[in-house]
Amino acid sequence: MGWVFLILFSRSFTIHGFWPSATGSDFGKFNPSAIKSIQSQLEKYWPPRAEPLRNPKKPSFKDKYFLWIHEWEKHGKDYVKSYEFITNQKVQSFAGNQKKFQLQYFSDVLSLYKAISAKLSSNPKTKSDLARLLRIPENSFVTRCLPTGNLQEIQICYDIVKQGSKMGYKVVKCSKINSNCKGNSVNLQGYK
Numbered sequence: 001m002g003w004v005f006l007i008l009f010s011r012s013f014t015i016h017g018f019w020p021s022a023t024g025s026d027f028g029k030f031n032p033s034a035i036k037s038i039q040s041q042l043e044k045y046w047p048p049r050a051e052p053l054r055n056p057k058k059p060s061f062k063d064k065y066f067l068w069i070h071e072w073e074k075h076g077k078d079y080v081k082s083y084e085f086i087t088n089q090k091v092q093s094f095a096g097n098q099k100k101f102q103l104q105y106f107s108d109v110l111s112l113y114k115a116i117s118a119k120l121s122s123n124p125k126t127k128s129d130l131a132r133l134l135r136i137p138e139n140s141f142v143t144r145c146l147p148t149g150n151l152q153e154i155q156i157c158y159d160i161v162k163q164g165s166k167m168g169y170k171v172v173k174c175s176k177i178n179s180n181c182k183g184n185s186v187n188l189q190g191y192k
Helices: 032-045 066-087 091-116 127-134
Strands: 002-009 012-019 141-145 151-163 166-171
Touching: 012 066, 012 091, 032 091, 066 091, 066 151, 066 166, 091 166, 127 141
Parallel strands: none
Antiparallel strands: 002 012, 002 151, 141 151, 151 166
């Protein structure tokens, strides 16, 4: 099982991260030219956010692509390992296609995000209301709240499935992760 992290931003969710559960080895540094064809969509649905540099091995928040760099270099290798598992093709045979996998990783995240349709057309009062708006089962995501109790993020659980010779994604029941929000209510800052 993997996770897609969506963070609440201005009455809709944007992508925060995409974490396949497989564990792979390094599959190359982030290459901005690999995502050029989808960069405008990434900027809209997975915008880089500035954050203080806490780890010198992480890209600097001053880097235009810092979040994408971090996600690819930390989780892209796991994505490639999942690809190997699903397609029964060894990763090594694709060593020259790092750009292809990088584009596929980010494209798959965008497709999954768009399938969820993470816009809030009304103010959900409960986790059940939020599940209906997102069109996913209530037990397939976990809510994360700010210390104020306002909803900050949802973590959606998924499995990777084989679709022909490609990977697909299926939203599934979450296990092993817990909400830090109190009860079943959903509080959205700025909503009435």
